[in-house]
């Protein structure tokens with residue numbers, strides 16, 4: 315075969331495909347196992363809300379038609395519920411798409427992006443794709459040191475990403491820390507708060523109220539949220555961003571024309587109507603999180619305080635080794651080598667039976 319004379323932009327050589335959590339189907343196929351439990355992607359273990367599932371099934375009748383490109387009904391419903399002005403929400407193919415749109419809209423070669431050590435890895439990957447320089451600020455107690463991040467801003471900084479709470483460490487920044495950070499930032503720098511896990515942190519009295527409060531006060535504040543976690547719709551791929559009309563306008567210019575499918579738009583609209591599903595999910599997840607953290611600590615593991623639906627766990631042996639051993643027993647967790655954390659793992663809080671399977675498997679491995 316002759317070599318094709320094509321090559322990508324140089325920065326593409328530097329990037330690798332995103333490593334998702336191993337899927338149940340893949341592991342069952344490869345290891346010939348049944349009843350594999352996945353605690354690797356922070357999904358909602360309780361399935362989608364029945365209302366969202368019914369709306370999805372109803373959408374079958376419209377599959378021959380393109381969706382409404384800007385997802386107008388979903389945008390409006392979110393704006394109303396969050397107390398935001400018309401035009402301040404953009405819906406994407408997961409909040410991942412909004413991260414990408416922000417980088418595409420605002421970053422050029424030579425611009426700087428500030429992130430925290432151990433912050434959600436997609437920020438740096440998307441920033442690098444635009445040839446921006448990523449400035450990493452050392453973590454403080456595994457979390458974001460917002461004072462140091464504000465100090466790291468230079469005249470070249472365009473974006474600062476803050477995952478609040480953070481994946482994979484489960485840490486969060488308080489309302490006071492966030493307010494001081496926003497006051498310290500030049501108004502020309504966008505502060506992007508990725509709040510994928512906000513519903514799990516909301517009960518904490520010192521968690522910031524970003525929507526509508528901070529966004530109303532600081533025009534450079536952008537907030538990202540998702541339907542993938544507490545709403546149980548990770549498979550549909552829907553997330554959103556809230557920002558000033560000006561910023562949403564820029565993102566809309568470069569958004570793919572039909573980025574959110576008909577069933578996804580309709581199911582998310584219905585999911586927003588199902589407050590009791592969200593309440594029940596939160597109650598079960600927070601209860602199970604407490605049980606699981608205590609049980610893992612009982613095995614002698616160090617488990618971080620979590621404001622999310624997962625636990626950040628320090629292991630006595632390399633995370634990859636423990637991951638492989640658990641995999642052989644039909645339990646998938648997430649090693650964290652890509653974060654430079656060879657002896658840690660992220661374990662999603664599953665349902666009662668999944669968590670007990672994990673504990674039994676972990677116990678047998680650590681004995």
Ligand SMILES: Cc1ncc(COP(=O)(O)O)c(C=O)c1O
Nearest residue numbers: 408409410434481510540542553
């Ligand atoms: C902090 C954080 N942001 C964004 C995402 C992406 O979410 P989505 O499914 O909406 O693309 C995730 C997914 O795990 C996440 O942990």
